Amino acid sequence: MQPAPFYADVAEAPPGGAAFWITATDGVRLRIAMWTGGEKGQVLLIPGRTEYIEKYGQAAGELIARGFSVAVLDYRGQGLADRLADDPMKGHVGAFADYQLDITAALSAMTAFGLRGPLHLLCHSLGGCLGLRALHTQPGIASAAFSAPMWGILLPRLLAPIAPAIAAVLQTLGMGSRFVPGGSGVTYVVANGFDGNTLTKDRQMWDYMARQAKSHPDLTLGSPTVHWLRRALVECHDLMVLPAPATPCLTYLGTDEAIVEPKAIKTRMASWPSARLELIDGAEHELMMEIPTIRTRFYDDIAAHFLQNGTAPLNAAPTAD
Template sequence: MKDTTLSEAPFHAALADGPPGAVCVWLKAGQARIRVAWWRAGDRGTVLLLPGRTECVEKYGRAAGDLVARGFSVITIDWRGQGLADRALPDRMVGHVGDFDEYQQDMDAMLAAATEAGLPQPFYLMAHSMGGCIGLRALMRGLRIRAAVFSAPMWGIAMAAWLRPVASVVGALARPLGIAHRYAPTTGGQAYLATQPFQGNVLTTDPEMWDYMRRQVVEVPDLALGGPSIAWLKAALVECAALARMPAPPVPTICALGTAEKVVDVPPIHLRMAGWATGQLDLYPGAEHEIMMEGPAARARFFDRAASLYAANR
């Protein structure tokens, strides 16, 4: 396999609760070993499903089931620094990269794996949160997909107003002071799902889907991740600012956003979609950050609309 090292990787099928027949492998992306999983179904094409920060392939088992039921194959990924992919620091709970370009190496390896595994074409994009940032950059680099669906994309970093100048100063000084590997301000080494009760959480309003996500990181702690490093935060701010200066790609797009969103910065999403000639902003009243992990009605609406967009752009 070109630019990849294909070998079987562990996959927690019971926790993923996805369709049968998952294939899970290790890939080499630059100097990092990453993990991808795919499900093959029908001939309607393949969805490149890009997770958010802290997430793993098992988290998207049910989403894969929703897409397979609609006739689409699915491939998803453990980005470097999370899930079972290589982690850069001795403290594995720190989410760390030095530059967001590193994620594009992962993206390229995933695309090569999908192609060489013979997953059915055309390819489509589905990207959540940080995956939405990585996916938008990939589109701007010329990723050849027919249509894209974003879920609460990280096109801006949500933080308190007082923290923005602090983050800027800390980010600038982190490397000279040798603290780029430390947790970003206000974050730490605890996994949100493992420590936060359902009541008051900022991810989903659905208790059953909350339990589904929580079981994964509690039963397999190696899948869990804590806060980002200072270097990650600086790199994310730089990438979001760079993307904001670029025009939207000419790709048919739906961007789903919950009206109760509290994790990513909302104004950049509205601004981007207002200027996306082939894009549509789709609001979900009362939904939190994880629209694919909301209740049955929201999930059905999300996957039905995604399938319709993909089918219209074969």
């Protein structure tokens, strides 16, 4: 593993961490940051779409304070990982299965760096989609916690049933590499102000995200491509028809969610025997960026969940480059 940049000036992360370049088996370069020393287990934090390691500097501190080692991943197409489109501001991936190569590389890096103990996943939004797939494909995960997981994408009621067909037609017409209709290359927290935003009700956390994006625009990402949307809709559908994993799960969802599909989350959780859903009144999409009382409740609850289910060891993974 080679050292990688880490923008400590905006991350507000705890001391003692280190960032590295790692490489997936198909040659895509990724970035991971890790903090060791936790005696209660290790957590792989898988961010949402458009996100990056520095956004979770405070989250890493919360988990470390509760006794866990932490790793946060820039997976392909965002953060400082390799971008995959002609325009680096386009959110794009070849196939959703490719994201699992990134998770495998991250698990290998965690072992190489010395993270030990039961392995837990903490996944937000798109990361929740990748994390759910990982529960079906990756060995040795003791438990998982999800923040507003993308198990469905919230679309207008009349558009939702035909959105996959529309995306397929646009791709057939050679428009797969274009931004989705109405999309742009400007990231959300730069294009919008705090008032009326769909991420958080906490002004300080909004400013934290906006300050990062404006200070280091190379971290940011705009709207997805048509191809990405099409593959995302297919992956959400495929995950929903699978039986629930056996892995213990805790999911947080705000009642003011306006980005991912709440119905899909409630449906999945209702069929997951070893799972618990917490509905947080008044919260928006970013549970880890919400008002302080919600953040404290979230971190205390997931720490207790991880401790209660900290029995499965991390199996050996292939060595990352």
